[in-house]
Amino acid sequence: MSTDKKHLTTSWGAPVGDNQNSITAGSRGPTLIQDVHLLEKLAHFNRERVPERVVHAKGAGAHGYFEVTNDLSAYTKASFLSEVGKKTPLFIRFSTVAGELGSADTVRDPRGFAVKFYTEDGNYDLVGNNTPVFFIRDAIKFPDFIHTQKRHPQTHLKNPNAVWDFWSLSPESLHQVTILMSDRGIPATFRHMHGFGSHTFKWVNAQGEAVWVKYHFKTEQGVKNLDVELAAKLAGENPDYHTEDLFNAIEKGDFPSWKLCVQIMPEQDANTYRFDPFDVTKVWSQKDYPLIEVGRMVLNRNPENYFAEVEQATFSPGSFVPGIEASPDKMLQGRLFAYSDAHRYRVGANHNSLPINRPQAEVNNYQRDGAMRADNNGGGSVYYEPNSYDGPQESPQHKTTPFAVTGEAASVAYDHNDHYTQPGDLYRLMSADEQTRLVENIVAAMSPVERVDIKLRQIEHWRKADAELGQRIADGLGL
Structure with missing residues (x-):
């Protein structure tokens, strides 16, 4: 028998560190909803026997690349951020939130800002908005x-x-509502707005040291917003104004670009910062944690087919790669499950095998069957794990790094309520x-x-x- 073992991976191609034990708060649990590998296995299994997005239905997308311009390997072992000059292909989808598929682009609404990086360790999805905070x-x-x-x-x-x-x-919504009602509530185009990861995430370096991070995409076109009356006029005369603008700009070679920066917080600062750093209705002061440049995103290719590439594109904030992990942000923790589950319902259990979502990394796992299985479904290979037939195995070096938890298992609110x-x-x-x-x-x-x-x-x-x-x-x- 061959001794050359393949790495067990998720359906988005990221290596699995532990396939025997769920992520729990200590040895007795409870099980954490951030265990996206567990959730994916269970949810896919439920759909093995054989609609418009509920939110963010109206959107536009484009292909491009991300180029690293600053070495931050001291903070993360993520391979696509490993060296200056490295380029990673990506796909982005911009969207409004509340309206239906045929609604107008120029309404007052947050804009979705979802980026799929096709890295060598699997797909990494950064699923944010054009605002640094959220309503809840x-x-x-x-x-x-x-x-x-x-x-x-x-x-x-x-x-x-x-x-x-x-x-x-819901007084926690006040920050986001204030932004929404400001000039920034109606961007001039998708090209003329910033993007944010919004949540706090964890970066881990090769030594297993962790920091907390927030992502900021700064538009290099400059921020521009629409006058209320002009926005209303456009909504009636050209409801696809933002979709058209993005397509035409790329088509004529005017490639939109953003500079990606991060704020980095030392792990222990989370216990003493004046706002809860995991509360997505709050920002971190840039005086306390200045922006650090990471790289540059450029969009340079339009989709060939809207349905295949934009409508069927699926993003999940739980699609992590080694070096990037979840934080205790309660809103993020729920999204880790909800987004992938929405895609399994809307597109199908095998949504990650579609060309627009398929990772460039090799995918090896024991998920089988389900509607619209387009590959050879694993052929006659071993279909369970653990096994003694040389099937893909977990790679312990890719286990999620721990963070301390305390308290009783209960429905608990955030400690900080300065809204x-x-x-x-x-x-x-x-x-x-x-x-x-x-x-x-x-x-x-x-x-x-x-x-x-x-x-x-x-x-x-x-x-x-x-x-x-x-x-x-x-x-x-x-x-």
């Missing part, structure tokens, strides 16, 4: 939040009452004109809300962030 910080609230952004079950119309009722009862300092600081950083437009946008968005108590509750959040801002909104609403 625990995945258990995500279905309810998205329901408020969708249509009323009786009228089938958008429902401002639900939107503002939820936000006013007002950062949105207040953001308002005070704006120019007078920007502040006025922010107030006008908020007033316009809240005016259709029928119940005064909802308006007053939301105004109180902004008053706590900045007394002037709260008063100006109240005056605008006649309250």
Whole structure:
């Protein structure tokens, strides 16, 4: 028998460090939802016997590459970041969040910013937005939040009452809502906006030393936003304006580019920082943790077929590669499962075998069958593990690095509940004109809300962030 063992991998081609033991909080558990290998095995197994995205349905995509410009191997052993000048192919999908597949590009909404790096250790997906924070910080609230952004079950119309009722009862949303209602709520194009990983992630170097990181993609085209009236005009006249702009720019050789930077926090700082660094509704001050350049992303090729490459593209923040791992961010922990599970439902159990999602790394695992299996399904090879037939085996050097956990197993909230300092600081950083437009946008968005108590509750959040801002909104609403 051959002694040349193949590495066991996930379906996105990343090596598996342990296929015998789930990731648990200590020897007695409970099992952690961040064990994406476990979740993938179970979820794929459930679908072995044989729709439009729920969120981010409307989008556009492009191919390109990422080039390393700064050596950060002291912080991560990720192979695609291992040397200056190294280029990795990638695919990116930009999107709006709430609207349907045929909705307008120029609405006030966050923009999805999902990047798939085809690395030699498997695909790495960085699935973020064009904002550094999010509306909620625990995945258990995500279905309810998205329901408020969708249509009323009786009228089938958008429902401002639900939107503002939820936000006013979820004060952690204030930071993201303030960004959304600012000029940045309607980017001029996909090319003229920043991108963010939003969550905190863990980088691990070759020595097993860990740091916490946040990702920032800085557009090299400059940030530009749309005037409210022009955005509304475009929504009616050319609802695919952003999709068209991206395609045409690349087609004529005007390749969009972004500089990727990271903030790096020493592992122990997480215990003493003035905001919880794993709370996705908060940012880290760049004075405390300055931006460090990593590399440059360039988009230089349009898809040949929209459905095959953009609509069938699937991204999951749980698609990690060695050197990049999850943090205790509660919202991220839920997304590690939810995204891949959405793809198994929408595209199929074998979504990672489609050309746009297929890793360039060799894939070796024991997942079999399922709808639309397009390869030889493992042929007659061994189909379980452990085995003594020279099948792929785990590689212990790729096990996830531990981090300490404490406390009882319970439904526990974040310890820190200052939801007002950062949105207040953001308002005070704006120019007078920007502040006025922010107030006008908020007033316009809240005016259709029928119940005064909802308006007053939301105004109180902004008053706590900045007394002037709260008063100006109240005056605008006649309250």
